[in-house]
Amino acid sequence: MDADTTPDAERGHDPAEVRIAFLLFPPVTQLDLTGPAQVLTRVPGARAEYVAATLDPVATDCGFAVVPTRTLETAADADVLVVPGGDGAFDAMLDPAVVAFVRRQAERATWVVSVCTGAFVLGAAGLLAGKRATTHWASAPLLEAFGAEPVPERVVTDGSVVTAAGVSAGIDMALWLAAELAGQPVAERIQLQLEYDPQPPFEAGSALRADALVVTAARADTEARRGARVAQAAAAVLP
Template sequence: MDIAFVLYPNMTALDLVGPYDVLSPGPDVTSHFVAATLDPVPAGSAMRIVPTTTFDTLDRADVIVVPGGEPYEVLAEGTVAAWLRKVHPTATWTTSVCTGSTLLASAGVLEGKRATTHWALRDLLASLGAEVSTDRVVRDGSVITGAGVSAGIDMALTLAGILWGDVFAQGVQLAIEYDPEPPYDSGSVEKASPEVVDLVRGLVANEFGAGRSEGVKA
């Protein structure tokens, strides 16, 4: 089974690494880190991830995983969307984490489908034609989307259960000791205080570039 993990500049590392650690131990899995070139791809200010193949070389995969990150420039540039349009039709499963769903939407993968994303980017996802859900993990046909960042682990465990059965998926969950007991109860916009929500909205606006929405539609 070939699983393609999509790389692009300024993606969020946990969006990639969480699903990778869940899915890569699966039976007969070959993992591919696919990007525009073989040059190391920045994931944050200091981390670099080295691709194993390129969009030009890899023309099919059984499973596609698209992480989130800073979406606007990638959406406007269009290389990831072009590759997704090529490989999605023959993939068994196409998945995303966080703002990765906006890349699926820009490729037409989410047309008429329910999908989720980071809570601060729901309006952007809706503007790209998806039916936005607030659920943490959403499955619609052969497409599975996860909400913000840490939801990528939930998304991948959901897919692992589908691919290899509940016992295997539960075994992976135990192996990575995924049994969260966070010190705070502010992990969703519905639970967080207004002060915390405003703080994060400001951070997101700065990180993603509040004025870049025009580039998305270019």
């Protein structure tokens, strides 16, 4: 079946629906996207759209692609906007069309959420100024460039803006949001259905607990891939 390209004005909106827009850009970190999607699409009334610049498949960082259902121009106004991260987020935050889409959606959405470096796309859209926020630990200090207060927590809520730390934190964020949308019993049922009960084999999931050599190597890799793009985006938002 071809993706729906009907303009939003012609579609109508069932008030029982929870319209969720997932922003796509290459290369998106797949778990930033699929983790929250696995949770939020189980919320009663959820209707998910996967939005990209075109309807062409969007590459993930894992070697497979995701097929969008909407373009930036034809996407419906969402109740929830989800912005994942990945290396592509640092290019997306410099894309005027993506930034305009995020700003437009944020004007009407009940919740605007990001996972990992997706926070920088929100920052480029001017949505983090004066707000507490989090992102991947290796990039968190750079949130200050957008007027945000970096907070070393896994999920941070400030008004209608919710930011999650790196990658797997998107699942925690989505479960919290599911409770806000449908109540805690529903969110707990979703958690149980997914058997989300992390028991990692190593104490290396936090920069506070991981071996110092592991942290240093991971930070250097992140900085090399990120380059100067955050400074470029911040310069376009704040004087």
